[in-house]
Amino acid sequence: MGPAEPGPEETVMGVLDGKVVLVTGGGNGIGRECALIAAQEGAKVVVNDLGATLSGGDEGSAGPAETVAQEIRAAGGEAVSNSDSVTSMAAVEGMVRQALDEFGGLHAVINPAGILRDGMFHKMSEADWDKVIEVHLRGTFNVCRATIEHFRNQGDGAYVLYTSTSGIIGNIGQANYGAAKMGIAGLSRIIAMEGAAKNVRCNCLAPVAWTRMTQSVPVKDEAQAARRAQMAASIRADQPARFSVALLADAARHVTGQIFGSSGDNIILYSQPRPIQTESNPEGWTIETILSDVLPAMSDKFYSLDRLPLPPTPVAKSTVAAS
């Protein structure tokens, strides 16, 4: 016998009941799913999205954020939209005011707003470097800085920041994006360390999901095309979104300072860099002994430049039987 269905008068409790959540980049892809799932879990949601193109032109459209807010309201939830850019501190402060004015509080931020401007580093323009750093790293600074004092004062706050394997592992053609995403991982950890005494939590998530962002990566060969077809069906935006929402729940209040991954039905905990070998010499190292002793002693632990594949997503028994 399954769990009892709630009667008509009973309300199903969501893990975010009573909370107000700001979701940036909530008009498309993973952010959209974050906004929808947060609302299903009882949160009142400020759905922000500039309505940008993938490469993040300055002009946006109010359409995507408002469409998602309308979808939430149509399903009986509470949401307002905001179509400003996370690149402006004043605009982000406006998002916070909107949460306080419309819903009387703010308890959490999920920050997937993002763009891509890929290219080999030796051909990268200053504009493409600056814009990607501005949206991802400066944008993450803005949303955290504009909310941190409020969270500390109320002794309650949670962030889910968006990093990427392009930063924490590396990816050819994404130097600007990888640098920004690695910067976000560093920022996240320090916000977590500084926030621990005030019940302010910060985690970051490296998602993999089939969205317009992943569709933009050029296919090089048949194997990659086949992987992409599989990805579209099984590596969806709702999976990292559901994990992001779970991280905001009170039941996850002990979880902070971590780097997670979410890819299909795999949820991943990433390592964080720590010293793995130390060579000491009380006399001091010379150039010669560094070259003759230190580097050879460490070389079998050097990391290769390979980008190891993520584990395959598990296939549900029902899917196996049907295929």
Ligand SMILES: NC(=O)c1ccc[n+]([C@@H]2O[C@H](COP(=O)([O-])OP(=O)(O)OC[C@H]3O[C@@H](n4cnc5c(N)ncnc54)[C@H](O)[C@@H]3O)[C@@H](O)[C@H]2O)c1
């Ligand atoms: N999809 C993946 O596999 C993948 C992999 C690694 C990391 N990520 C990260 O996950 C996050 C979500 O990616 P996605 O695939 O859903 O992308 P997406 O392009 O589908 O959605 C990103 C949204 O951010 C919005 N946006 C862009 N610039 C903005 C700004 N300045 N202010 C407010 N909103 C802005 C866009 O309008 C868009 O709606 C991004 O941070 C991305 O870097 C995604």
